[in-house]
Every structure is written in structure tokens, then in C-alpha cells.
Amino acid sequence: MTIGEERDDRTVQAWAALGGAPELAGRVSYRGAGDLGEGPLPVGELARASVGVCGLAAAELAAVRAGGRAQDVAPLVVDEGAVATAFVSERHLRVAGRTPVTFAPLSGFWRTGDGWVRTHANYAHHEAALVRALRLPSATPEAVRAALAGRTAVEVQELVYGEGGLAVAVAGDDGEPQPLMEPVRESGARGRTLGDAPVGRPATGVRVLDLTRVIAGPVATRTLGLLGADVLRIDSPRLPEADDAYADTGFGKRSALLDLARAADRAVFEGLLAGADVVVSGYRPGALERYGFGARELLERWPGLVVAELCAWGWRARGPWAGRRGFDSLVQAGYGIAARCAGPDGVPGVLPAQALDHGTGYLVAAGVLRALAEGGGRGLRFSLAGTGSWLVRGPAGAAPADGGPADGGPAGAEYAAGPWLRETASGYGMVRHAASPFGEWAAGPSRWGTDPAVWLPR
Template sequence: MTIADADGQGQGGGVAQAWAALGGASGLAGRVRYRGAGDLGEGPLPVAELARSTVGACALAAGELAAVRAGGGPDDVAPVVVDEGAVATAFVSERHLRVEGRAPVNFAPLSGFWRAADGWVRTHANYPHHEAALVRALGLPSATPEALGAAVAGRPAVEVQELVYAGGGLAVAVAEEYGEPQPLVEPVRVSGARGRPLGPAPAGRPAAGVRVLDLTRVIAGPVATRTLGLLGADVLRVDSPRLPEADDAYADTGFGKRSARLDLALAGDRAVFEGLLAEADVVVSGYRPGALERYGLGAAELLERWPGLVVAELCAWGWREVGPWAGRRGFDSLVQAGYGIAAACAAPGGGGVPGVLPAQALDHGTGYLVAAGVLRGLAEGGGRGLRFSLAGTGSWLVRGLAGAGTGTAGRCGQGAYSAGPWLREVDSGYGVLRYAASPLGEWGRGPSRWGTDEAVWLPRG
């Protein structure tokens, strides 16, 4: 990893690379400083550098927005200090979560690596509908690891992948080589219009008064929006009542926001949603390409109707039409498998068994990049669309960061360090939560229960 020197200034170019990709003014990346020590393990890929760089870029974007709202410019951005231990803890926040003392189950029994006839397959079956689709697609006699292992073992990996995807499930053949290069950030449209004027913000809350409509699920998008909420934004997450969320997932990522359910296929709910859009400053979406366009909610459509918005879209596999992956669902673990990262993390002498990064770093890193992109968009006056993807962050990890020589040879794995100073407890809609603090500040209160808030904005101010 990149090490902080004695006075806390980071060495290496990860944050500069991320800041440049976000369109930030050259030279500002040098104002990010790091202190303390964190440990995300040693491995062939620079995961710790990805973590500290994405958080550093997000903190810098928050500082830039604060300076702009105070009437200043790039020269007025204050130096930013990021704690390495807080970053390491936040990047595995789901592992530190305790709900009334209970540890969550982060991966279901049918989620994992399975040996196929000619390689390996990674499945994701954490949601009941994905598990049911996996069982159905492969004709399993029972929803057990033994039945799944036997079914996969008799087929080529790509055949399993295609059968399961065709049946509505999630499975990816483990790739031995890195995937096609993808951009870290892709600007898709600048409307030329300015958003609502933003006056000075309270200290530590540069996004105060900003309304963020959150159309994201699972980790990357919710990490972005919980970060914006921490920085003062009024974040309202909206989900379909036909897509239930896992309580443990929302207990971890529901900080800094409220949550409501609306069915956009119903006229009354769509009218409520249109009212929310009309008063929003930011829309963050996390569905696969094409999923929201059928509702007229793609970036181009949104900016046509509300040209002052900042729209951030993220997906798993990237926005370029690359083979069979265009428009497919995906999660961090699947992108690691399909992009060649899992193979790179295989244990030496372990018979080729794929490995994993020491954190779901594609999710968390992309989340901080999305938040940074939104903050930069607000600092620039609004009226722009940005795209992000887990594959884009993976491409940066294996090419941009690894090419800078920040990796350490050896197996990917979780290092040992004390997370205690960055763990907190709070009451919530789920009871008492132990959770990982954000490296950018404190939320102050726990999340409500998913889908139980009113679909209304809070008063500005």
C-alpha cells in the first residue's frame, strides 16, 4: 500500500488519478493528507491504495464544495486529513455490523465459488428471488450447497453462467485474464443549465440543503448516498415494494437517509415520485443499463426535463456494449470473478481455487467515487450526468493503481489491525447497532427501518 510519511502526507498518485478522472483542478490532490495506519491485507492488487484514494478524493470534493459555497474557488480549498484506520474499517463495514449483538450473514449458503467441469463459477444468491432462480435454472433437487456443487461440477463454467443468467439468477464463470479496460468516471452529458443556487453551508456539512433522490440498492450506491447524507444532504431512498431489501444490508447502509416505497407502475405513486423529482437537486441510480430508461429515468431523460440536476448512474459491468455483459445484473463478488480479479487472488499452490479481495472494495470504492462526483457536480453548478461502474473501478485497480507499483506480491487476504477506535453503537429502527464510523465524520443517529418513511422532502435549511 501507499504509506503516509512522518508528517502525514501521502506518497503515490492514487488520489491524484481519481481526482483527475473526476475532472478536479490539477494540484488540489496534494492537499489530501493521511494519518495513522490501517490494514486491508497484502496481496497482488493495491486495495488499500484504492480505499485511501477514493476516500481522499471524496473528502477533497467535500472541501471544494464547502469553499465554493463560501464564495471561494480552488485556492480556498482547505487541506484534508484522512485517517487510514477509519478507511480500513469503513471498507469492511458490513463485517463489523452487529444488530442487537447478532452478526449478519453477508453471504448465503448458495453464494460462493463452485468447481465446474473446466474451471470455476461464482454464484450470488443472497436474495431469495435470486436463490430461487438459481435452483430453478439448474434444476436442483434441493436448495443445498451439495446439490449446487454437484450440478455445477458436471457442466462447463460458461454453460452454467448462461443457464443461470437466462433463468434470472446470478452466476459468473471465473475469468483467468483481466477484462476490457473501462473508464473510472464517464461524463455522459452536460446540460449547460445551472442548478438551484446554494448559499454558505454549516461547517462540516457542505451538502446541507441539497436534496438527493436515491435509487440505489445493495452496497456501492447506498455507500455513496449515506456519505452524502453524512455531509448534510437530505437523502430519500425510493424502492419498489416488489423488490424487498435485506434488513441487515439496510442496517449497514441506511445511515444518513430516509427510505420510502413507491411503485412507479401505479399512477398515484408515479405522481408522488414526479413531485419528488421536481424538487430534487441530485439523482443517484444504481440499476443495470436500460432498467430505468423504460420509466424515462435515464440521465439523458432526466436532464432534458430538469437540466439543472446532477445525475450519477452506476452499474456493475460498465456502460459500454461489451459482449454478453451489457445490461446484466451484477455484484462486487461477481465482477471480481468475471473481471479476472478472483483468479489473480488465487492462493499459490492452492489448486487454482479463486480468491477474493480483502474487502468488497469495488463496491465501497465506487461508492466514494460516486459521492465525490456528485459533490464536484454541485460545486460546478449542476446540470451534468456522470456514469460509474464496478468494472470501471476494477479496471483502475488492476491497471492504473497496479501499474503504479503499489501492490504487494502474495495472496489477497485480510490483515490484522484493531478496528475498535472506529466502531460505534446507536439506536435504530432495527434496535441497537454496532457499526463502522465513516472516515468523513459522524452520522449521529441510526437508520430507520427500510421503506417506512414518508415519500416527502424535509424543509430546506
């Protein structure tokens, strides 16, 4: 594609959803090849476009901070090899020479009396809930198979959710349309004025409070950290994180623990909010509202903030789904993607990457960067289901999407992950990891929960 003459359709769609000026979409071009395009859905197109608009939003913010206009954005080239490697970063991770376990034995597809169900039991509390819900005699795959044989998929789904676990009936049809991004409110106020920023680090001086877990939100915030932001992740000490998950997504940030049920910790948290420019929240809808820290409350008390919320099932989901927990694998199952990817034997399949997570992460980062370029003071919403809706049908109301030759890069091009893998010291020892499509992190992650809950000096 010649810069400024031809536009990538997915990039145009994503940039429009983010509210970007249409004429800027042609400033992004792609080179090289990835390996995400072999399948029934255009995963490669989604991947490169989500990274492309994130880079475009970073360039827009850089232009604004340099005293110019958004229209002064310079042309941007994204390498598809870097994108493909980053989109499966968890698969490339090695921690002190060890290969992490991606999915636990009780996570996966299981046949039921009338179809299939997908479970997620990577965390100990979710595995315990699955065992309780199904009254398993032991936490083994054999016990799960025996317990599901006489039940319907929806019955299993509701039993497990009722106990606080995670299971989703595999849907045969595409889920209801969801927006790729939903701007939900503007406070009418502007955030702190941002001055010049170093080349390649347009978010320098921006403070980001990271209230996210697992992949999508942490991908967004590690990207903002690479682009210069001071990112501080806050977790509850009562909700442990998996070390391997943090070793992959903890780059570009610090990590501290606060219990919002304790008055002293809540006061520290409010102090952090008073000094923040951005809040990225990945908790299910309603989880932070009970403490008075929902998006509406945050923008009322600190109107200059950019507040980006992400959830699993979409903010317009019907019935109980909007308030339910979920992960990429579960949304693939419930949104019809797993059925589309089924093999000849009818067993549900998966995308070649956890593309809903990674794609949403880059889109969230892009939305935050665009909001900063426009002065702050606004709330944004994203969801894994919104990214899934974009994958299967394009923008809401468009014709269903199909994979195409562009997914795999130029004809004859070859992909290898090696050029995009790095080794970096971290709090967990030496880690091998995927590089960011936007550059190099200065250091590896600290250990989860070991940093002080304070901002760095600006």
C-alpha cells in the same frame, strides 16, 4: 507525506478522473495504518484514495459555498484506520447483538467441469432462479456441486442469467479497460444556487434522490447524508431489501416505497424529482428508461440536476454484459481479480474487502460533490468494473498495478478497528457499526421502506 509537497499517486489518478484541478490533489495526506494491503493488488491504496478524493471534493464544495474559489481548499488529513474499518463495514455490523450472515449458503465459488463459477444467491429471488436454472432437487450446496460437475463455467453462467439469477464464470485474464468515471453529458443549465453551509456539512440543503441498492450506491448516499444532504431512498415494494443490508447502509437517509408501474406512485415520484438536486441511480442500464426516467430523460426535463449512474460491468462493456446485473463478488470473478487472488490450490480468492463496492461508493459521492461545486446540470457514470480496472491497471492504458508497502500504512504502525466502531439506536434496535471516515451520523437508520415519500423542509 508532507501536505502540498508530495502527492499520492492513486489520489492523483482518481482526482484527475473526476475532473479536479491537478494542484488540489496534494492537499490530501494520510496518517495511521489499515489492514487492507496484504494481497496481490493495492487495495489499501484504492481505499484511501477513493476516500481521500471524496473528502477533497467535500472541501471543494465547502470552499465554493463559502464564497471562495475551489483553489481555496484547506489541507485535508485522512486516517487510514477509519478507511480500513469503513471498507468492511458490513463485517463489523451487529444488529441487536446478532452477527448478520454476509453470504448465503448457495453464494460462492463452485468447481465446474472446466474451471470455476461464482454464484450470488443472497436474495430469495436469486436463489430461486439458481434452483430453477440448474433444476436442483433441493436448495443445498450438495445439490449445486452435483449439478455443476459435468457443465462448463460459461454454460452455468448463461443458464443462470437466463432464469434471472446471478452466476459468473471465473476469468483468468483481466477484463477490458473501463474508465473510472465517465462524464456523459451536460445540460447547459445550472442547478439551484447554494448558499452558505455549516462547517463539516457542505451538502446541507441538497436533496438527493437515492435509487440504489446493496453496497456501492448506498455507501455513496449515506456519505452524502453525513455531509448534510437530505437523502431519500426510493424502492419498489415488489423488490424487498434485506434488513441487515439496510441496517449497514441506511445511515444518513430516509427510505420510502413507490411502485413506478402505478400511475399514482409515478406522479409522487415525478414530484420528488421536481424538488431534487441530485439523483443517484444504481439500477442496471435500461431498467429506468422503460418508465421514462433514464438519465437522458431526467436531464431533459430537469436540466439543473446532477445525475450519477452506476452499474456493474461498465458502460462500454461488450455484448450483453453492459445490461447485466452484478455485485462486487461477481465482478471480481468475471474481471480476473478472483483468479489473481487464488490460493496455492488454485481455488479462486477474494479481495480483503468488497473494495469495488466501497471504492465506487466514495467515488460516486465525490463526483456528485464536484458536480455541485461546478453548478450542477450534468450526468456522470461509474461502474464496479471501472473501479476494478483502476485497481488492476491504474488508469486505462497504464501498466498493471501491484501492491506495495504503502498499502499497509507506515512501517511499524498497528491497526485496530475499535476506535472506529460505534453503537447507535436504529429502527432495528441497537446497532454496532463502523464510523464514517468523515464524522458521525446524527442517528441510526429507520426501518427500510417506512418513511413518507416527501422532502424535508429546506
